[in-house]
Amino acid sequence: MTHCYAVVSTLPAGAGCTTAELSVTVLGGPPPSGAEITGRSRVIYSDGRNALTEGLVVDHRGRPVAHSTSRYFLFAPGAVVPPPRSGDAPLPQTRSPEANALWQEPPPQIAPVCAALLQQLSGLEILEAQLTGEIPAAPIDRYSGIQLMEAQCRRVVFSLHVHPGLLQELGTVFGGVIALLAKSASGAAVQTVAPAGTGFTALDLKVNFLRPARAGGGELIATASITHRGRRLSIADAVVTYGGRRIAVATGTTSLTPPE
Numbered sequence: 001m002t003h004c005y006a007v008v009s010t011l012p013a014g015a016g017c018t019t020a021e022l023s024v025t026v027l028g029g030p031p032p033s034g035a036e037i038t039g040r041s042r043v044i045y046s047d048g049r050n051a052l053t054e055g056l057v058v059d060h061r062g063r064p065v066a067h068s069t070s071r072y073f074l075f076a077p078g079a080v081v082p083p084p085r086s087g088d089a090p091l092p093q094t095r096s097p098e099a100n101a102l103w104q105e106p107p108p109q110i111a112p113v114c115a116a117l118l119q120q121l122s123g124l125e126i127l128e129a130q131l132t133g134e135i136p137a138a139p140i141d142r143y144s145g146i147q148l149m150e151a152q153c154r155r156v157v158f159s160l161h162v163h164p165g166l167l168q169e170l171g172t173v174f175g176g177v178i179a180l181l182a183k184s185a186s187g188a189a190v191q192t193v194a195p196a197g198t199g200f201t202a203l204d205l206k207v208n209f210l211r212p213a214r215a216g217g218g219e220l221i222a223t224a225s226i227t228h229r230g231r232r233l234s235i236a237d238a239v240v241t242y243g244g245r246r247i248a249v250a251t252g253t254t255s256l257t258p259p260e
Helices: 002-008 115-120 123-132 139-144 175-191
Strands: 016-026 038-046 050-058 064-075 147-152 155-161 199-209 219-229 233-242 245-257
Touching (some): 016 175, 123 175, 139 175, 155 175, 175 219
Antiparallel strands (some): 199 245, 219 233
């Protein structure tokens, strides 16, 4: 989000931009639960048609936790017109947790799964238990509305219902939401081949955005599979589709800590 606003701050009235690619490299360990993180971004190049931003996410102590760059396509004033407000899709009166994501406060906390139990299950067994509801999904997936649809060795499928809460000013799904969905899928694909007791650390994510996803009440679908499997490092590719068309491709690298 900071990347987008950094670019917007440089544009003349009536101009617009859209994300073309995003690259994130994770630095060090994640901050503790409840701690605040801060994202900063600046435009390091712009030629009127493209802009490149560089950003850093720091923890509550000011230590870097992630470095990121993003490239944007720029549109001249009047080239892109936001959809009329009157044409927004109405929100249903009763919404499921999936369709209601990001429009309400996070759902009540669900009791965490016993760590000892998770240590006894392989990565694929954990995902299979999530599919049957025996184990809750990750908190970020529950909050955002991301759902695991399929899980098998080396391959997973996730979905996310598109609703007005996911849209930016031009009426298309915010790029960061698509990146989050791709990350969930690529990380889970690696998880499917991990034996019980394995630790996971996300190292990087690269997303190329191919076309916009507009509101229509459909589902974003992310299908991910492993392209490299190592003992301590694995890489997975994810393809995100909407209405049967590819809208983004991503590659994620995950570090594995084998059980002792």
